[in-house]
Amino acid sequence: MRQTLARFLLLLLSFLALPALTVPATAQEVTTSHALILHGTPKYPADFKHFEYVNPDAPKGGEVIQAAIGTFDSLNPFILRGVSAAALGLTFDTLLQSSSDEAFTEYGLLAESIELPADRKWVAFTLRPEARFHDGKPVTAEDVVWSFETLKAKGAPFYRAYYADVLKAEALGERKVRFSFGDTVNMELPLIIGQMPVLPKHYFADKEFDRTSLEPITGSGPYKVASFEPGRTITYERVADYWAKDLPIMRGRYNYDRIRYDYYRDATVAIEAFKAGAYDFRLENSAKEWATAYDFPAQRQGLAVQREIPHELPTGMQGFAMNTRRAIFSDPRVRLAMNYAFDFEWSNKALFYGAYTRTESYFSNSELASRGLPEGEELKILEQFRGKIPDEVFTTEYKNPTTDGSGNNRANLRKALELLQSAGWQVKGGKLVNAAGEPFAFEILLSSPTFERIALPYAKNLERLGIEASVRTVDTAQYQNRIDGFDFDMTVDVWGQSLSPGNEQRDFWGSSRRDEQGSRNTAGIADPVIDQLIDMVIQAPDRDSLIARTRALDRVLLWGHYVVPHWHIRAFRTVYWDKFAQPDITPKYALGFSDTWWIDPAKAEKVNAFRRRSSN
Known part of the structure; x- marks a missing residue:
């Protein structure tokens, strides 16, 4: 379907909120917290160790290959021009990050704490001192302000609509930034700002933000672009010294060493490539293909799995x-x-x-x-x-x-x-x-x-x-x-x-x-x-x-x-080579393949042996 900004952000629309973790410090009733929630109370307290739907001891390693349809000619997913590569969101961190077993809650990622007054007319984030971009430079309040102003002015039209009611962003020091909303009643604005990817101002000092580019943007996320061929393939490599890897919200997540996307002309070609062992996992959107396409030797021998995984997501x-x-x-x-x-x-x-x-x-x-x-x-x-x-x-x-x-x-x-x-x-x-x-x-x-x-x-x-x-x-x-x-x-x-x-x-x-x-x-x-x-x-x-x-x-x-x-349909239709393991608990509102599954070495060796025999 369409490849507007919705392709990157629409699956991130789980929203954040306000718990009462400290006594209001002023007459403004400002609350400081580790999380935001639109309505209710967050599931996870400030001292939680990890999300329930992860294996905190999941092993890291291996490569997973997936398919994408069409082409790409840009590594900038934030602008209207060009067709950006799949999964670039893996390379960028946001101020907050949602949990996948709550409808509306997000927890601090780049931000270690959030301040919010009772009238929700502004929100302030204090950044973690250890937050770093992939080039080693710290993530600062200046980067946050620059990201907001640039996305709104030069980013895809989605951002202008999404941030329309945000009056201004201002740095209150090296690690603290405040967003003001004026008199507009907009309950989720603090949540929306928390979803904003933070980009490095220094990287764009000599570059035009709104131009398509095949130079990877320096991010701060769990992966970085390792290699690519425009329109054919892109590979992401897990950042071994990722600054946030030990945070509670990251434990047990992003376990693959490499994630590769290979591009195919159409779905029919991609299905045949999957059955030939060219890639590892696919979501099947065609009922016909789901019913007829996956009777092949590896599936009959139990080396490939065809499985519906129920979810509680709105289907839109x-x-x-x-x-x-x-x-x-x-x-x-x-x-x-x-x-x-x-x-x-x-x-x-x-x-x-x-x-x-x-x-x-x-x-x-x-x-x-x-x-x-x-x-x-x-x-x-x-x-x-x-x-x-x-x-x-x-x-x-x-x-x-x-x-x-x-x-x-x-x-x-x-x-x-x-x-x-x-x-x-x-x-x-x-x-x-x-x-x-x-x-x-x-x-x-x-x-x-x-x-x-x-x-x-x-x-x-x-x-x-x-x-x-x-x-x-x-x-x-x-x-x-x-x-x-x-x-x-x-x-x-x-x-x-x-x-x-x-x-x-x-x-x-x-x-x-x-x-x-x-x-x-x-x-x-x-x-x-x-x-x-x-x-x-x-x-x-x-x-x-x-x-x-x-x-x-x-x-x-x-x-x-x-x-x-x-x-x-109220389930994810998945087909994958049986080289993966996953947590006992499946999140209600996400599939979790990219960030909570991991590769089982013993299973992977059986799959690889079968593929080698089949190719001879």
Whole structure:
């Protein structure tokens, strides 16, 4: 899917918080802590030894190889230009880091302590004196301030939206930095700032930050770039003297000596390479491949493992996203008609082996998803906007159109045609045209051939309505350029969600992001009601309010019909060569492969022996 900043940060949206560990020192009720939490109390106290879901004595060593699809031409993941290499986040540390068994908590990484007043109008971080970049230079408050100002001014558009309510950052000494938020009520701003990667100001003294570059940026994380071939492969090497390796939040983590990503043209080639032993681990996103592709000798002999690992993560929304900047998709009746034309039940049966559940919420698989009819606090919120939002929000539970799965969806197509006719479209000479005689024609833009088998039958259904929908798959770089510039009609997009939605919703649906190239507002939404609901989510004072406000936002988004919803699954589908070991406890909100698993030498030797025999 898309390779915007969301590819690096969206899977980091677990948020931090405020425990009461010291007596407030001033009339401002400033609390000093080792962690931040949005609502509630952190699971781990200040003197904890390690996270529960790690093996603190996990052995270090070995190399793991994974696959990436497409190409890369940049080692700067923080800017809009270029296609950055996979997993560059391994090389950069942040002020705080989330735990994977709590929904909203983060603990000090670069920061050894956090100060936060009761009104949450600012946050201050004191850096650890031992924090170092890979070149040995200390991480300073000046680096933090420079990183914030540079990311906001020259980084990808995501940062400007994410940090919009942060007024300023100032160094209060060599190791202390303070961020001020003014009078804005934005409960998660301290958490968001804690997620910020800290970059070395000295490294960029003679370089342009917003230029693509194939020179590795000096980081402070557990890995550094060891070698690469642009567009083909990149290898990360564990930093043996990593400054944070003995911190409680790092014990038992980042155990591989080397992590390598090899690039493949498409998923089909990558699967065959996996079965041939070219790499070690893959997440399988195709139900067809999951059901049919992995019956091969190593799997039958128990040397390769095919395994579903359940999780409790929100599954977000994936769907055919319509660009409402285009006139043909400006009418919600037309957008709803697009949903009636999609036969999910047939697709699930014929293409997906019955593996999926249809998505009916932007926050699916979580308590944040709207359900039934609005009531209680959620209803009170929505009543403020009665007359400005669809009446169905109050009267009808959102449900996608359904079919019997036979492939004969005439009833839904008739409904789709009625909606199109009510929006001013008519069938003439077998073609759907508007009052000016212009045909209803558009392109479905894809970045991978994988989705062609879904998009092509969908286009065939649209053809029965007199609509000409062409399907076009382009290379990764061209796709990214067109998406960033909103040069598309319909595409497949994914909006991942955390258990604590907030400021990132502005980038997804906010009016201010509609025309900002590179934003995640793919659908081109510009609705004052949605803007207000996003602000309410951001300002939610407690968990119950956050749930009610998020459900209200979800409901209004659904009834706007901005996407044709796809499907989801509540597990990671993993396939890997049996050379790994993992902790007894699996984290609720992460897979943990990159940072909590390790290589078992005895298992690895069996795998390597099999590979050697197979290659002879």
